Amino acid sequence: MKAAVLHQLGTLPIYEDFQDPIPRNETELLLHVKAASVKNLDKLRASGQHYASYTHLPVVVGMDGVGTLENGTRVYAQGLTGMIAEKALVAHNRYTILPERIDDVTAAALPNAVMGAALALRFRAKIEKGDTVLINGATGVTGQVAVQIARHYGAAKIIATGRNPHLLQKLTEIGADEVLSLEQEDGTIVEKLKELNAASPIGAVIDYLWGHPIELIVDALKSSGATASVPRVRLVSVGSMAGETIRLDSGSLRSSVIELLGSGLGSFTPQEMQKFSTEVLPEMFQLAADGKLHIGTETAAFPDIAASWVQKNAPGKRLVICI
Numbered sequence: 283m284k285a286a287v288l289h290q291l292g293t294l295p296i297y298e299d300f301q302d303p304i305p306r307n308e309t310e311l312l313l314h315v316k317a318a319s320v321k322n323l324d325k326l327r328a329s330g331q332h333y334a335s336y337t338h339l340p341v342v343v344g345m346d347g348v349g350t351l352e353n354g355t356r357v358y359a360q361g362l363t364g365m366i367a368e369k370a371l372v373a374h375n376r377y378t379i380l381p382e383r384i385d386d387v388t389a390a391a392l393p394n395a396v397m398g399a400a401l402a403l404r405f406r407a408k409i410e411k412g413d414t415v416l417i418n419g420a421t422g423v424t425g426q427v428a429v430q431i432a433r434h435y436g437a438a439k440i441i442a443t444g445r446n447p448h449l450l451q452k453l454t455e456i457g458a459d460e461v462l463s464l465e466q467e468d469g470t471i472v473e474k475l476k477e478l479n480a481a482s483p484i485g486a487v488i489d490y491l492w493g494h495p496i497e498l499i500v501d502a503l504k505s506s507g508a509t510a511s512v513p514r515v516r517l518v519s520v521g522s523m524a525g526e527t528i529r530l531d532s533g534s535l536r537s538s539v540i541e542l543l544g545s546g547l548g549s550f551t552p553q554e555m556q557k558f559s560t561e562v563l564p565e566m567f568q569l570a571a572d573g574k575l576h577i578g579t580e581t582a583a584f585p586d587i588a589a590s591w592v593q594k595n596a597p598g599k600r601l602v603i604c605i
Contacts, residue, residue, distance in 0.1 A: 283299070283300060283301075283302050283367060283368040283369050284297060284298070284299060284300070284367070284368050284584065284585075285297075285298070285299075285300035285342045285364065285366065285367035285368065286342060286343050286344065286364070286366035286367065286584075286587040286603075287300050287340050287341070287342055287343075288328050288336065288339060288340060288341050288342075288343050289339060289340045290339060291328065291329065291330030291335060291336065291339070292328075292329055292330055294588040294591050294592065295328065295343045295366070295587055295588060295591060296587075296588060297584065297585045297586075297587050297588065300340075300342055300367065302369055303362075303363045303367075303369055303370060303371045305371060308374065309373060309374050309375075310362060310371045310372070310373065310374065311351055311352070311371065311372050311373070311374050311377075312351070312352055312369060312370075312371060313347075313349040313350070313351060313357070313359060313361075313369065313370050313371070313372050313377075314349045314350050314351075314352075314368070314369060315347050315348070315349040315365055315366075315367060315368060315369065315370055315605050316347075316348050316349045316350065316386045316390075316604070316605055317347060317348045317349075317386040317387055317389070317390040317602050317603065317604050317605060318344045318346065318347030318348070318365045318366045318390055318602070318603050318605065319346070319347070319390045319391045319394060319600050319601065319602045319603070320344075320366075320590065320591065320600075320601040320602070320603060321345075321394050321600070323345065323394070323547075324343060324344060324345060325591070327343075327345075328343055334547065341364060342363060342364025342365075342366065342367045342370075343364050343366050344361065344364050344365035344366030344367070344370075344603075345360060345361060345365060346358070346359065346360045346361060346365055346390075346393060346394070347359070347361065347365035347366070347370070347390055347605075348380065348386045348389045348390045349370070349605075351377075355379060356379070356380045357372075357377040357378060357379055357380060358377065358378045358380060358389055358390070358393060358563070358567070359372035359373070359376060359377035359378070360372070360373075360376065366584075366587065366603055366605070367605070368605060376559060378559060378563050378564055378567065379564075380567060381567055381568050381571035382571070383571040383572070384567055384570050384571040386604070387579050387581055387602045387604070388570055388577060388579065389567065389570075390602045391423075391577050391579045391600040391602050392427070392566060392567065392570055392575075392577050393563060394424070394600075395423055395424040395427040395428075395577055395600070396427065396431070396558075396562065396563060396566045397558065398424040398427075398428070398490075398520050398521070398545070398546075399424055399425075399427045399428035399431050399432075399488070399520075400431050400558075400562050400566060401545055401550060401554065401558060401562070402428070402488050402518045402520050402545035403415070403428065403431060403432055403435055403486070403488060404435065404562065405545070405550065405554050406516065406518040406543045406544075406545045406549075407485075407486035407487075407488060407516045407518050407543075408486075408516070409432065409435055409436070409437060409485065409486050410436065411435075411436030411437075411438070412436065412437075412438045413436070413437050413438065413485040413486060414437070414438060414439040414440075414441070414482045414483060414484050414485055414486075415432045415437045415439070415440050415441070415484070415485065415486045415487075415488065416440075416441045416442075416443070416475075416484050416486070416487045416488070416499070417429055417432065417440065417441070417442045417443070417458075417488050417490075418443050418487060418488065418489040418490060418491055418495055418496065418499060419443065419444060419489065419490030419491035419495070419521065419523060419524070420442035420443060420444050420453055420458065420461075420490075421442075421444030421445065421446045421449035421450060421453065421597065421598055422444075422490055422521075422523070422598065423577065423578060423598055423599065423600045424490060424520070424521070425442070425444065425490050426449070426452075426453065426456065426576075426577070426578065426598055427575070427577055428488050428490075429442055429453055429456055429457045429458050430456050430457050430574075430575050430576065431566070431575070432457070432488075433457035434569065434574075434575070438482075439459050439460070439482050440457055440458045440459050440460075441458070441459065441460045441461075441462065441475075441478055441484070442458040442460070442461050442462070443461070443462045443463075443464050443495065444461070444463070444464060445463065445464050445465050446597050446598070447463065448597075449597060449598050450463060452598075456576065460478060462474055462475070462478075464495055468498055471498050471502075472498050472501050472502045473502075475498070475499060475502035475503070476502045479502060479503060483513040483515075484503065484513075484515055485513065485514065485515055485516070486515065486516050486517075486518065487499060487503075487515060487516070487517040487518065488518050488520060489517065489518060489519050489520060489521070490520050490521035490523060491521065491522070491523050491524035491525075492519055492521065492522040492523070492524055492525055492526065492527075492528060493522065493523075493524030493525025493526075493527075493528060494524060494525065494528075495524050496517070496519075496524075496528050497528050497529055497530070499517070500517070500528075500530065500534050500540065501534070503515055503538065503540060504533075504534040504537060504538045504540065505537045505538045513539065514539040514541065515538075515539065515540050515541070516541045516543055517540055517541065517542050517543065518543045518544070518545050519542070519543070519544050519545065520544075520545045520546060577600060578596070578598045578599035578600065579599055579600050579601075579602050580595060580596055580599045580600075580601055580602070581601075581602050581603075581604050582601060582602075582603055582604070583603075583604060584603055584604065584605045587603060590603065
C-alpha cells in the first residue's frame with residue numbers, strides 16, 4: 283500500500299510503499315482510509331518534540347481518520363497504526379459510525395477540534411446553561427469550534443479573543459456575543475475584560491494561547507480581596523500558542539476563586555474518553571451533518587504529503603489529506 287512514512291524524527295514523511303497492516307485477531311479491524319487530518323500534534327510527534335513522539339521507526343504518520351470497514355460501514359476512528367495511508371488498523375470497539383450527510387473531509391477534520399473544545403467545556407469547565415464563557419484564542423480552528431459548541435451547550439454569553447481581524451468578525455456570525463482584539467494595548471484589554479466581567483461574570487475561560495494573554499486575563503478576573511463574594515471561574519488550559527510559561531503571583535489565586543485546570547491527552551479519565559466516543563462525537567458529527575456545526579478546512583492530495591506537511595495552513599483552517 284501507499285503510505286506517509288517517517289524514517290527519522292525531525293524529517294518529513296514520504297509518500298512511498300509500506301507493508302499492508304494485517305489484523306492479528308478479532309479485536310483489530312482493517313480500515314480503508316479515505317481522509318485524514320494533519321494537526322499540530324501529528325507534526326510535534328514526528329518532530330520528536332512531544333512526550334508522545336514516535337519511538338519505533340520507520341512508521342506511518344497520522345493519528346486518526348475516516349474510511350470504510352471491510353463490511354462497507356463508513357466510520358471515524360483513531361488508528362492502531364498510522365492513518366495517513368491507504369489502509370490502517372483500528373480497534374473493533376473504538377470507532378464512530380458517520381451520519382450519511384457528513385462529508386469525509388469534515389468528518390476527518392472535526393474530531394480533534396471537538397476534543398479540544400467539547401471536552402474542555404463539558405468535563406473541565408463543566409459549563410451550564412446560562413453561563414458566560416470566555417474563549418481565549420478563538421480565531422484558531424479549535425477556538426472557532428469551541429464558540430459554536432459553547433452556544434450549543436447553552437452558554438448565555440460568549441466572549442472571544444484573537445488577533446486576526448477578519449476571523450474575529452466571523453466569530454460574531456457563528457455565536458460570539460463579544461470579540462476582543464489581542465492586538466490592543468495590555469491596559470485596554472484588561473479594562474475591557476473587567477468591564478465585561480462586571481456586566482456578566484465569566485464562569486469559564488477556555489484557553490488556547492497561554493503565555494502573556496492568560497496573564498492579562500488573570501489580572502482582569504482577580505479580586506481586590508474586598509469583595510465578600512467572588513464568582514468562581516474555571517480557567518482551562520488547552521493550548522499554548524502564545525508561550526509555555528506564565529508569570530503568576532500567588533495573591534491572584536488567594537484573593538479570587540480562580541481554578542486552574544488542564545484539558546488534553548492524559549488528563550481525561552477512561553470514563554470521559556468513553557463518553558467522548560459514544561456520546562460527544564456522534565452528537566457533533568450529527569450537528570455538522572445538519573449544518574449546525576462548521577469547521578474550516580483545506581485539502582491536499584495524498585502524494586503531496588511532504589510538501590503539505592510544511593505548508594502553512596490558511597488561518598482558521600485544518601489541513602485534510604484526501605486518500
